[in-house]
Amino acid sequence: MKVLVGVKRVIDYAVKIRVKPDQTGVETANVKMSMNPFCEIAVEEAVRMKEKKIAKEIVAVSVGPKQNEDVLRTALAMGADRAVHVVYDGETQPLGVAKTLKALIEKENPEVVMLGKQSIDDDFNQTGQMLAGIMNWPQATFANSVEKDGDSLVVGRDIDGGEEKLKVPLPAVVTADLRLNEPRYVKLPNIVKAKKKPLEPLTPADLGVELMGKLKTVKVEEPPTRQAGIKVADAAELVNKLKNEAKVL
Amino acid sequence: FNHSMALRSVFNYSARAFSTSSALRMPSLVVAEVLEGGKVGGGLGNTLTAANQIDADVDVLVTGPDAAAAATDIASGKYGKVRSVLNATTEETAHNVAEKVAPVVLGAQKEGNYTHIITASTNFGKNIIPRVAALLDVAAITDVMKVLSANSFVRPIYAGNALATVESDDSVKVLSIRSANFSVEPAEGLGAPVKDVSADCSGVPATEWLSNEIAVSERPELASASIVVAGGRGLKEPENFKMVEELADQLGGAVGATRAIVDAGWVPNDMQIGQTGKVVAPDLYIGLGISGAIQHLAGMKDSKVIVAINKDEEAPIFTVADYGIVGDVFKVMPELMAELKK
Numbered sequence: 001m002k003v004l005v006g007v008k009r010v011i012d013y014a015v016k017i018r019v020k021p022d023q024t025g026v027e028t029a030n031v032k033m034s035m036n037p038f039c040e041i042a043v044e045e046a047v048r049m050k051e052k053k054i055a056k057e058i059v060a061v062s063v064g065p066k067q068n069e070d071v072l073r074t075a076l077a078m079g080a081d082r083a084v085h086v087v088y089d090g091e092t093q094p095l096g097v098a099k100t101l102k103a104l105i106e107k108e109n110p111e112v113v114m115l116g117k118q119s120i121d122d123d124f125n126q127t128g129q130m131l132a133g134i135m136n137w138p139q140a141t142f143a144n145s146v147e148k149d150g151d152s153l154v155v156g157r158d159i160d161g162g163e164e165k166l167k168v169p170l171p172a173v174v175t176a177d178l179r180l181n182e183p184r185y186v187k188l189p190n191i192v193k194a195k196k197k198p199l200e201p202l203t204p205a206d207l208g209v210e211l212m213g214k215l216k217t218v219k220v221e222e223p224p225t226r227q228a229g230i231k232v233a234d235a236a237e238l239v240n241k242l243k244n245e246a247k248v249l
Numbered sequence: 250f251n252h253s254m255a256l257r258s259v260f261n262y263s264a265r266a267f268s269t270s271s272a273l274r275m276p277s278l279v280v281a282e283v284l285e286g287g288k289v290g291g292g293l294g295n296t297l298t299a300a301n302q303i304d305a306d307v308d309v310l311v312t313g314p315d316a317a318a319a320a321t322d323i324a325s326g327k328y329g330k331v332r333s334v335l336n337a338t339t340e341e342t343a344h345n346v347a348e349k350v351a352p353v354v355l356g357a358q359k360e361g362n363y364t365h366i367i368t369a370s371t372n373f374g375k376n377i378i379p380r381v382a383a384l385l386d387v388a389a390i391t392d393v394m395k396v397l398s399a400n401s402f403v404r405p406i407y408a409g410n411a412l413a414t415v416e417s418d419d420s421v422k423v424l425s426i427r428s429a430n431f432s433v434e435p436a437e438g439l440g441a442p443v444k445d446v447s448a449d450c451s452g453v454p455a456t457e458w459l460s461n462e463i464a465v466s467e468r469p470e471l472a473s474a475s476i477v478v479a480g481g482r483g484l485k486e487p488e489n490f491k492m493v494e495e496l497a498d499q500l501g502g503a504v505g506a507t508r509a510i511v512d513a514g515w516v517p518n519d520m521q522i523g524q525t526g527k528v529v530a531p532d533l534y535i536g537l538g539i540s541g542a543i544q545h546l547a548g549m550k551d552s553k554v555i556v557a558i559n560k561d562e563e564a565p566i567f568t569v570a571d572y573g574i575v576g577d578v579f580k581v582m583p584e585l586m587a588e589l590k591k
Contacts, residue, residue, distance in 0.1 A: 011407070013543075013544070014543075016410070016543065017407045017410050017411060019411050026406070026407060026411055038525075093388060094379065094388070094389070095382070095383060095386075095387075095388055095389075098383060117525070118525065120407070120408065120524065120525075121406065121407055122406050123391075123392065123404075123405065123406055123407070123408070123524065124379075124389075124391050125375050125379070125391055126379035126382070126389050126391060127379075128379075129347065129375075129376065129377075129378075129379035129380045129383070130379045130380065130382065130383035130389070131383075132347075132348075132380060133351065133379070133380035133381070133382075133383035133384045134383050134384070136452075136453065136454065137454060138348055138454040138455075138456040139347055139348065139376070139380065141347070141375070141376050142372060142376070144518070152457075154459065158372070158518050158519065159372045159373075159461070159519075160290070160291060160371050160372045160373065160519060161463045161464060161519055162461060162462045162463040162464050162517065162519060163461065163462055163518070164344070164458065164459075164460065164461035164462075165458075165459040165460045165461070166346070166456055166457065166458055166459060167456070167457040167458075167459055168454070168456050168457075169454060169455050169456070172454075177518075177525075178508065178511075178512065178518075178525060179511075179512070179518055213388070214387070214388050214417070214418065214419060215388040215390065215415050215416070215417055216415065216416045216417070216418070217413050217414070217415050218401070218414040218415065218416050219413075219414045220406070220411050220412070220413050220414075221411065221412045221414075222411065222412075223405070223409060223410065223411065223412050223550075226550065226555075226568075226569050226571075229555070229567070229569075229570045229571040229572055229573060230571070230572060230573070231567075231572075231573045231574070231575060232572055232573070232574055233574075234574065234576075234581070234584065235574070235581055235584035235585040235587070235588045236584070236588050238556065238572055238574060238585065238588075239585070239588040239589060239591075241572055242533070242554070242556070242572070246533075246554045246571065246572070248476075248532050248533040248553070248554050249500070249533070249589075
């Protein structure tokens with residue numbers, strides 16, 4: 001089985017972001033960037049599938065500027081076999097990325113596409129579902145467990161109120177939730193080895209896709225800041241304030 | 250500058266007056282979640298409020314084996330104002346499998362030519378709505394927290410640390426609504442008509458639903474509770490989470506948690522509050538032993554009153570807390586319970 005795994009390069013999760021003064025977006029210059037945490041989980045799951053001899057080959061893909069090579073090298077160091085980089089400098093939106101992945105599926109013929117459930121920059125939570133829709137493939141989103149069962153995958157999903165299990169026939173799209181696994185740390189020898197693994201650059205034109213997003217961002221603002229609160233001495237004062245000042249009890 | 254601002258506000262006012270008085274209202278479709286037994290899933294009321302802010306006539310679509318009961322419930326106006334309820338009762342869409350629900354939504358879209366297709370930003374909505382959008386070849390706008398106009402919306406990005414205003418020129422706007430930012434406006438006694446519609450889900454992948462495990466709780470639903478008590482790593486041991494539950498029960502509130510203790514297996518995943526979990530905006534949020542990572546704050550910082558009890562004076566949660574106690578949660582909690590019982 002061949003697995004295609006999508007990875008995105010985003011501002012590191014621990015960075016406190018800054019909105020640009022001209023409200024056109026968020027400052028990304030000189031900010032620490034990393035692989036989106038949910039994509040890391042997707043790569044880890046693909047590598048585990050290979051270790052369990054369910055998957056034969058893992059192809060990591062990323063859509064974005066030149067610097068996305070970093071996250072593809074990280075995916076290779078984690079255990080992906082090769083990488084495909086669709087080089088694009090503009091803003092990426094879920095529908096455009098889904099169409100790009102569709103073109104790559106037609107080229108690569110994978111049985112499974114593993115993605116993260118959302119990226120922590122635009123917080124859209126859409127790409128996997130959109131890809132499954134345009135491929136007319138089954139989708140197993142917010143996956144917390146994935147097992148192979150013949151020509152299907154049995155996927156545990158996090159849902160409101162609990163969890164559920166679906167059996168999806170292959171080929172299928174799976175999006176990873178946080179509980180799916182704990183991604184491994186990449187070791188230095190693997191980073192060195194990853195440098196020798198193949199990384200193929202492509203352009204959207206090579207794939208015949210249009211990446212220009214249709215959704216227009218008019219402005220990006222800071223959220224309203226909360227007024228500074230007070231520290232109270234003890235439980236008695238807290239209850240008194242909640243009853244008489246905030247009037248929430 | 251002032252002059253042009255004034256002009257602009259007059260213009261906006263007249264544009265709005267024109268659109269509301271016009272007979273040409275837009276039709277919009279709200280897709281409701283139907284649970285087993287015909288119970289309506291969370292966030293419908295808030296979603297109807299958002300849908301009614303767009304100058305539109307709102308139809309609600311229900312599907313699944315128990316859709317009829319949900320249709321009657323929604324037609325009463327209990328959740329908000331609706332023009333009609335579309336009942337697509339079918340066994341095919343049992344358990345809301347996305348591959349089967351999407352074509353039912355597209356069928357309704359074909360009949361009704363809706364300008365907007367809307368759901369709540371619940372797991373149900375997030376699973377279904379991008380698939381529907383892609384099949385219509387339009388963008389989806391998830392987690393809408395403000396409706397500015399029929400084609401302009403505000404949504405949070407970067408864990409709510411920035412707000413993006415987005416505009417869509419697509420013929421159909423496909424949206425999911427963040428419940429915490431919209432109130433529920435019941436229209437009791439409305440008596441909207443229920444129309445039976447067809448549900449054709451042929452030609453889709455043979456996804457099979459196997460089983461589920463749903464946690465049964467007497468407590469209010471986390472996303473819509475007016476009081477939320479949440480616990481974090483500062484509670485040290487899983488058994489100490491009982492303190493969170495006791496306080497929640499004392500106050501009639503819901504129980505939430507940080508990602509750290511969900512990952513550690515103390516509590517189920519659906520209790521997680523944050524960027525990738527549930528977003529809550531109760532009247533009162535109380536955080537016990539929670540430091541306040543960016544990802545957790547994303548899910549609770551719109552709460553009306555925030556209380557934090559933490560022994561670390563420098564914990565980021567104190568930057569958003571209205572009332573904070575710097576102290577040992579194990580010492581403060583018994584005192585707090587005693588004070589509340591007075």
